[in-house]
Amino acid sequence: xxxxxxxxxxxxxxxxxxxxxxxxxxxxxxxxxxxxxxxxxxxxxxxxxxxxxxxxxxxxxxxxxxxxxxxxxxxxxxxxxxxxxxxxxxxxxxxxxxxxxxxxxxxxxxxxxxxxxxxxxxxxxxxxxxxxxxxxxxxx
Amino acid sequence: xxxxxxxxxxxxxxxxxxxxxxxxxxxxxxxxxxxxxxxxxxxxxxxxxxxxxxxxxxxxxxxxxxxxxxxxxxxxxxxxxxxxxxxxxxxxxxxxxxxxxxxxxxxxxxxxxxxxxxxxxxxxxxxxxxxxxxxx
Numbered sequence: 594x595x596x597x598x599x600x601x602x603x604x605x606x607x608x609x610x611x612x613x614x615x616x617x618x619x620x621x622x623x624x625x626x627x628x629x630x631x632x633x634x635x636x637x638x639x640x641x642x643x644x645x646x647x648x649x650x651x652x653x654x655x656x657x658x659x660x661x662x663x664x665x666x667x668x669x670x671x672x673x674x675x676x677x678x679x680x681x682x683x684x685x686x687x688x689x690x691x692x693x694x695x696x697x698x699x700x701x702x703x704x705x706x707x708x709x710x711x712x713x714x715x716x717x718x719x720x721x722x723x724x725x726x727x728x729x730x731x732x733x
Numbered sequence: 734x735x736x737x738x739x740x741x742x743x744x745x746x747x748x749x750x751x752x753x754x755x756x757x758x759x760x761x762x763x764x765x766x767x768x769x770x771x772x773x774x775x776x777x778x779x780x781x782x783x784x785x786x787x788x789x790x791x792x793x794x795x796x797x798x799x800x801x802x803x804x805x806x807x808x809x810x811x812x813x814x815x816x817x818x819x820x821x822x823x824x825x826x827x828x829x830x831x832x833x834x835x836x837x838x839x840x841x842x843x844x845x846x847x848x849x850x851x852x853x854x855x856x857x858x859x860x861x862x863x864x865x866x867x868x869x
Binding site for chain 2: 650
């Protein structure tokens with residue numbers, strides 16, 4: 594079994610604001626991330642897949658197919674967007690890095706069977722660096 | 734405990750299966766079917782407990798010597814398809830190179846107290862593969 598990891602980048606704006614909380618509580622909870630004008634990050638996204646080595650090709654995954662899938666489902670819709678207003682999922686969910694990882698996994702999972710019709714490779718991990726110092730991993 | 738040592742080597746390759754024709758290789762590997770090169774980064778991870786006398790899982794100097802002898806000397810600044818077996822008959826994809834690195838290292842890093850845990854090979858900064866041996 595091989596695990597293959599591909600790294601991508603996208604830049605986006607967001608604001609962390611929980612509608613269930615008061616202005617004061619939002620300020621206390623999210624601090625600078627609650628700035629009403631928003632702010633942004635250069636996100637680094639790692640997508641890991643795992644699968645057996647195909648003896649005919651010597652590969653565990655078609656990297657070109659993965660690139661196309663991630664570009665179409667994640668990078669084109671998210672890159673250089675204001676996540677809160679530009680991405681429908683974040684009208685309801687707060688665009689924390691955790692929720693961005695969950696949204697990316699859902700987007701990839703929806704189209705996975707079309708990009709990879711066989712049993713393998715399977716999605717193994719979504720990793721998001723929001724900054725160099727903050728990293729979020731979502732397995733499965 | 735896991736300990737990891739990183740080495741770098743540069744090599745050229747062409748992702749081609751010699752049993753397939755030009756068109757098929759082109760269809761599977763695209764541009765990677767052309768001869769080109771990479772600055773590979775290899776991370777080798779060992780698993781074990783610190784020795785009660787030395788306080789070390791494994792002597793990293795000794796690990797460096799093994800990596801130099803088994804990987805660096807045969808692969809650095811080589812054309813993998815022509816100069817490094819088994820890539821005369823096997824496409825030197827990142828996956829296959831990682832598995833071959835494992836095969837070359839494992840016999841030298843298999844002791845009671847410490848064993849090879851993982852080979853991670855970066856083909857570029859944006860693409861790496863992990864191999865942890867054949868899981869039963």
